[in-house]
Amino acid sequence: MHILSCRTFRKTGVALLAAFAVLPALPLRAQGVTGYTFTDELPTDASALPAAPQKPWLHRRSAKKTVPSAGGASLPAVLLPQVQALQAQVDALTLKLKQVNQTAPSLAEMKQQVADLNIQLAGRDSALAEMKQQLADRDGMVADLKQQLAGRDSTLAEMERQVADRSTGATTLKQQVTDLKQQLATEKEARAEQTEELLALKRMTADVPLDTPEQKQAYASGVAFADMVTRSLQMQKSLGTEQPVDTVLAGITDAMKHRFRLNSEQIKTLNGKLYARLEARMKEQQAKAAQEKAAQEKAGADWYARYRKQAGVKELRPGVLYRVIRPGKGAPLKADNTVDLLLTGALSDGYLFDDSGLKGRVQRLKPEDILPALTDVLTTQRAGCHVEVLLSPSQAFGDEGVPGMIPGGATLKFDIQVQKKQPH
Structure with missing residues (x-):
């Protein structure tokens, strides 16, 4: 069908x-x-x-x-x-x-539905394009954040290194404080001995008149000789050999009177051994000083290179870097101006050889009275300024340093705040 x-x-x-x-x-x-x-x-x-x-x-x-x-x-x-x-x-x-x-549905309804679907599809395409743009923007933001994070990681590493350096510096500082205390105690003992020696000399020369020029000249020669002996005894003590002052004075007195308690061979042998011992100790100290100097030079060179890369650091001339923390006002300072300032000095390991500025102790001086490199930096500034200066050894105290305070070959950093300039 x-x-x-x-x-x-x-x-x-x-x-x-x-x-x-x-x-x-x-x-x-x-x-x-x-x-x-x-x-x-x-x-x-x-x-x-x-x-x-x-x-x-x-x-x-x-x-x-x-x-x-x-x-x-x-x-x-x-x-x-x-x-x-x-x-x-x-x-x-x-x-x-x-x-x-x-x-x-009728054909018209289906056409309308198709048109509506096309509109929805166009809207979704637009939304998809917008989402892609947002994704690209977010990718850019992520890249920026990663770069910022890398920069912060570098800063954190530098801060950790500085903390480690300061920890090492603190340990070194404690040791230096201990050494300084020991040196102070030694100096006190030396002064006490010198006082005792002077008293002994006074007792020996109490009845000697000093009326004529010849007597005065003879007395001055004796003082110069005693000063030389005293410095020799201090040097021997610093090298680990301490001589009793009374016995030394007895030897001087006997020698002046040509009355010796030891024969010449014994005196020659004993003095030869002393000189050999002192020379050995002196070589040891020189070798130690050379090592310390080399260490200071290396640490200072690294410090100088790192400091030079910091933002705002300028080089006045080779070996002289400075950074203006706060500019001053008025006319530039002159070398012969009298200024009130706070000054703090530090070594590369953080040891403060001058902490007066840190303690708020104001110093009144002229820029020409301090290190030439510091004078040259200050004369580029104005009253009220706050600057930080880094000096290589050649611009500071060189290979010799300052005995008991600044080792040879040391790079120095000075923090200087010029509070005001005194009127003429």
Whole structure:
């Protein structure tokens, strides 16, 4: 059986009956059975078919019986099942058509939906482009943050190194304080001994008149000789050999009187051993001083190179670096101006050889009275300035240093605050 598509039946339900025209070999096409031919239009319901014409000759000849229809008309019994089946199909297709019409969107609605989807797609494309731009911006921010983090890591490493240096400097400072205390105690002992020696000399020369120029000259020569002996004894003591002053004076007195308690060979041997011992100790101290000087020079060179790279540092000339922490006001300072300033001096290991500025002790002086390099820096500044100056050994105290305060070959840093300039 051939059944047309649903689209054929959308316009009218009557067209469904056209399916009868394509049914092969249906008895409905036979003229005279129901009064319709294949060119006639069938009603939509089989019950609406007209009654067959009265042709008794056919009924007489046919042994088949007809089944009356619901409307009183009758169809041949052989056609009724087919008509009922077709009617059921028509009803099913009609119901399906209604459902399709109710659920399926029209072409215009579908076009509208497509347009709406295109708009949404365009909006999403725009949003995607914006998100990509935001992602690119965030990538740039991440790169900047990474660079900042790398810079902070470098700064942190430098600070950690400075902390380590200061810790080492603090340890060295403690040792230097201990050494200075020991030196102070030694100097006190030496002064006490010198006082005792002077008292002894006074006792020895109490009755000697100093009236004539010759007497005074002789006395002055004796003082010079005693000073030389005293310095020799101090040097021997610094090298680890301490001589009793009374015994030394006894030897001098006996020598002056040509009255010796030891023979010349004994005196020569003892003095030879003393000189050898003193020379060995002196070489040891010189070697130690050379090592300290080399260490100071290396530490100072590294310090100078690092300080030179800091922001705001200027080089006045080779060996002289300075950084202006706070500029002053007014006219530039002159070398002969009298100024009040705070000055703090430090070595490369952090040891403060001059802490007066740190303690707030004001010094009144002229720039020309201090190191020439410091004078040259201060004359570029004004009253009220705060500068930091770094001097290489050649611009400070060189290879000799300052005994007991500044080692040879030391690089020095000065923190100077010029509080005010005194009027002329």
